[in-house]
Amino acid sequence: MGKRGRRREAAPGPQAPVAEYVSADGEMTLGLRGAMSPATRREYAAVRGGSPLSQEDAWQRSAEFLFERLATRWEIAGAEPIVRQKELLGRYRFAGVEERRWIRDVLREHLAEHFPGVEAP
Numbered sequence: 215m216g217k218r219g220r221r222r223e224a225a226p227g228p229q230a231p232v233a234e235y236v237s238a239d240g241e242m243t244l245g246l247r248g249a250m251s252p253a254t255r256r257e258y259a260a261v262r263g264g265s266p267l268s269q270e271d272a273w274q275r276s277a278e279f280l281f282e283r284l285a286t287r288w289e290i291a292g293a294e295p296i297v298r299q300k301e302l303l304g305r306y307r308f309a310g311v312e313e314r315r316w317i318r319d320v321l322r323e324h325l326a327e328h329f330p331g332v333e334a335p
Contacts, residue, residue, distance in 0.1 A: 232286050233328070235320045243295075244317065245287035246324045254283050255332060262333060277314075277335040280321050281306050 230249035236242070250258075262276040285302045289295040296302050309317065322334040 233324060234287075235323070237316055241291050242313070242316065243287070243289040244285065244320055246284045246320070247286055248328050250283065250329060250332070255329075258283070258332065262335070273335055277318055277321060278303075278306065280325075280335065281317060284321070284324065 230247045232245045233248055235244045258279055261279045262272060282303050287295050287297050288302055296305055318335060325332050325334045
C-alpha cells in the first residue's frame, strides 16, 4: 500500500496542567487550564478593555472569554462531565445566576494563583 493509505497518529503535544475546583456543596467540578498563550492574553486584554460606553458588557464578555479559553471539563451534579469546547460554552451561556457567580469566583481564584499579572473580571 502507498504512503497515502497509511494513517499516522499525531504525536501528543505538551499538555497544560489542569486545576480542578469543586463547589462548596460538591455539586459542581470545574477543570481550568493552567497555561495561557501570550496571544490569548492580548486578546483578553482587548476584550477586557471593551467599550467605554458599556463596561458591564465588557465585564460579561471577559468572563465568558476566560471560561472559553481555560475551561477543560465541567461536571454538574454527578452527570457525565462536559468536555467538548462547544458544549462547555453552551452550558456556560445557559448557566443561572448562582452558577455564573461561582464560575466567576473560580476564575478569579485561578487567575490569582496561575496568572497573577492578568486582571480578573
